[in-house]
Structure formats: structure tokens, C-alpha cells
Amino acid sequence: MPALAEIIAALETAYPPELAESWDAVGLVCGDPDEPVGRVLFCVDPVAATIDEAIDVGAQLIVAHHPLLLRGVHGVPADSTKGRLVHRLIRAGAALYCAHTNADSAAPGVSDALAEAIGLRVTGPLNPGPDGRTGIGRIGELPAAEPFSAFVQRVADALPATEPGVFGAGDPDRPIRTVAVSGGAGDSYLGVATEAGVDAYVTADLRHHPAGEHLESGGPALVGVTHWASEWPWCEQASGVLRASFAGNVDTHVSTLRTDPWTIRTSREHTQ
The missing domain is CATH 3.40.1390.30 (NIF3 (NGG1p interacting factor 3)-like)
Structure with missing residues (x-):
């Protein structure tokens, strides 16, 4: 041993x-x-x-x-x-x-595991570190676009069940192809996800005011999961x-x- x-x-x-x-x-x-x-x-x-x-x-x-x-x-x-x-x-x-x-920052790390579970092909970090490879969060792509309602169900099916479950914020019919994910509490990266131009952002511990302001400003649809399930x-x-x-x-x-x-x-x- x-x-x-x-x-x-x-x-x-x-x-x-x-x-x-x-x-x-x-x-x-x-x-x-x-x-x-x-x-x-x-x-x-x-x-x-x-x-x-x-x-x-x-x-x-x-x-x-x-x-x-x-x-x-x-x-x-x-x-x-x-x-x-x-x-x-x-x-x-x-x-x-x-x-x-x-x-969280390693490549592969926590968000790579979350992206893989959801079925995303990772294209890079959401918030890159100095080397451009490591960093918090990941951006990825689905094999094909799907309605937001189906994507929320995809996330729920991919992660272990919790009492709060999985919830989505956005137009149920919005096509989702590019996705940002951040394991753990990720609402500090809402602006980064918006700048990345993704269709949806999956993270944990989303708060009412930041989430509401994000949606009002036209940011990507949001999928909220529990902290434990995301990691x-x-x-x-x-x-x-x-x-x-x-x-x-x-x-x-x-x-x-x-x-x-x-x-x-x-x-x-x-x-x-």
C-alpha cells in the first residue's frame, strides 16, 4: 500500500x-x-x-x-x-x-465533472486563470440545441436528487446550445456568463436579487441546483x-x- x-x-x-x-x-x-x-x-x-x-x-x-x-x-x-x-x-x-x-480551478476540476454529468463538451473556462486553461467554471456545448424546459430536466436527471430539486428561470421554449456551469456558489459570475454569450448558466446558491436583475438585463437562462449536488x-x-x-x-x-x-x-x- x-x-x-x-x-x-x-x-x-x-x-x-x-x-x-x-x-x-x-x-x-x-x-x-x-x-x-x-x-x-x-x-x-x-x-x-x-x-x-x-x-x-x-x-x-x-x-x-x-x-x-x-x-x-x-x-x-x-x-x-x-x-x-x-x-x-x-x-x-x-x-x-x-x-x-x-x-474548483484545476483542469479538469469540479466544473468539468459537472459539465460532463450534464453532457456538455467543454470548450474552456468560464473565468480563466492566468494560464487560460484553469479557472473557475466551464463553458460547454450540447450536442444539439434543446428547449430550456428540456435542458432543466436534463440537469435534474444528471445530478443526485435533493429536496429543493432543480429549478429554472427563463423562457421554457428558449433554445439552449451553449452553457456555462460553475460548481458551488456561482452567482458572482452572472456577469461573466452574460459576457460569454451562453444560452444558459448552471450553478448553485442563486439569490433572488442578483438572479432577478440578471434576467431583467437579458442574461442567459438560469438553472439553480443545490451546492452539494453541483459538486x-x-x-x-x-x-x-x-x-x-x-x-x-x-x-x-x-x-x-x-x-x-x-x-x-x-x-x-x-x-x-
């Missing part, structure tokens, strides 16, 4: 830490780089449920997209929420590694990095636990 340090080297070749935003916290959270790793669990959120799952499947490493300790802390006592998770990991002999905005396809991509690097020596397990925080959906019945 490879050492944890070797696993980290493979992950950081795919998702270079230098691509992370300055405010981010990526890399090894806990674990001994010299310890062997034979099984890895991939997930979006390092929470109690996914840590329990990792321990249940015998994983020596969790690779998560979201950081556990994004904001600075002065300690991780076991009677605090996040400290409790760190102690549980250490007692179980499991390491935690997080690839966040570096995985979950990356887990399979990341697991593929280790399968390619350590074929036959590392087992990979992609968590299918829905860690989206929204668990109830209800609505008032429509009346005529």
Missing part, C-alpha cells in the same frame, strides 16, 4: 494547492504522512455521517471537497463540534485531506485520479450519502 504522502502527491498533481484562493484552507487536516493507505472515501462534506461511513468501510483516508477547518481555530477540543470529528478521525486511524478551490460529480473524478495512480493498490469508495442540509420540501397547493 502507498503511504499517505504518496496519495497526497497524486492529489496535488491533479489539484495543485497553488490554485487555491488565498482565503481557503486546503491540504491535510489530520493524519500521519508515513502511514499506509489502502482504502479512500471521497465526499463533498467532512461531516459526522461521512466520517462514520469512512470508518465503517475501513478507509484510512477521507478526501473531501469542503474544508473542515476553513476559519481559524485556537483548538479542537473533543467537546466542540469540529473537534469531536477530528478526535474521531484520529482515534480511528483515518486521515482527512481537503481539496477545495484548488479543485458531488467531482468525487468520482477525484477517485479516478487515485485509481489511475495506484491501480490495484488502493480501493476507492465514493460516498452517496446526501449531505445537502435541506431535508424537507413542502409547498402550498396551487388553486385556480
Whole structure:
């Protein structure tokens, strides 16, 4: 079995830490780089449920997209929420590694996985980095144009189900061929998507006022999904990095636990 340090080297070749935003916290959270790793669990959120799952499947490493300790802390006592998770990991002999905005910007990265799930052929980044290849978001094309209503259904069919579901904003009959996607919260790139001239933009955490103003100004149709669902396809991509690097020596397990925080959906019945 490879050492944890070797696993980290493979992950950081795919998702270079230098691509992370300055405010981010990526890399090894806990674990001994010299310890062997034979099984890895991939997930979006390092929470109690996914840590329990990792321990249940015998994983020596969790690779998560979201950081556990994004904001600075002065300690991780076991009677605090996040400290409790760190102690549980250490007692179980499991390491935690997080690839966040570096995985967002990498090529391929989070938005490439989202684009692939939807069925897009990626043509380039939405918001390019200095090298023109990496960067946040992706622009892609469908094999053929389809009505916006059908495209919204395509997105819903491609992603794991969540209680909030998938929603669209725009003319149901609008032809959609070129699409921008951004895994995670992407309404800060509404203007960039408009400048790119795409027909639709798929992202998470869309807010009322920015979305409404965007549509009023003639921007592309919008498809809103949950944050977790938009980033979950990356887990399979990341697991593929280790399968390619350590074929036959590392087992990979992609968590299918829905860690989206929204668990109830209800609505008032429509009346005529």
C-alpha cells in the first residue's frame, strides 16, 4: 500500500494547492504522512455521517471537497463540534485531506465533472486563470440545441436528487446550445456568463436579487441546483485520479450519502 504522502502527491498533481484562493484552507487536516493507505472515501462534506461511513468501510483516508477547518481555530477540543470529528478521525486511524478551490480551478476540476454529468463538451473556462486553461467554471456545448424546459430536466436527471430539486428561470421554449456551469456558489459570475454569450448558466446558491436583475438585463437562462449536488460529480473524478495512480493498490469508495442540509420540501397547493 502507498503511504499517505504518496496519495497526497497524486492529489496535488491533479489539484495543485497553488490554485487555491488565498482565503481557503486546503491540504491535510489530520493524519500521519508515513502511514499506509489502502482504502479512500471521497465526499463533498467532512461531516459526522461521512466520517462514520469512512470508518465503517475501513478507509484510512477521507478526501473531501469542503474544508473542515476553513476559519481559524485556537483548538479542537473533543467537546466542540469540529473537534469531536477530528478526535474521531484520529482515534480511528483515518486521515482527512481537503481539496477545495484548488479543485474548483484545476483542469479538469469540479466544473468539468459537472459539465460532463450534464453532457456538455467543454470548450474552456468560464473565468480563466492566468494560464487560460484553469479557472473557475466551464463553458460547454450540447450536442444539439434543446428547449430550456428540456435542458432543466436534463440537469435534474444528471445530478443526485435533493429536496429543493432543480429549478429554472427563463423562457421554457428558449433554445439552449451553449452553457456555462460553475460548481458551488456561482452567482458572482452572472456577469461573466452574460459576457460569454451562453444560452444558459448552471450553478448553485442563486439569490433572488442578483438572479432577478440578471434576467431583467437579458442574461442567459438560469438553472439553480443545490451546492452539494453541483459538486458531488467531482468525487468520482477525484477517485479516478487515485485509481489511475495506484491501480490495484488502493480501493476507492465514493460516498452517496446526501449531505445537502435541506431535508424537507413542502409547498402550498396551487388553486385556480
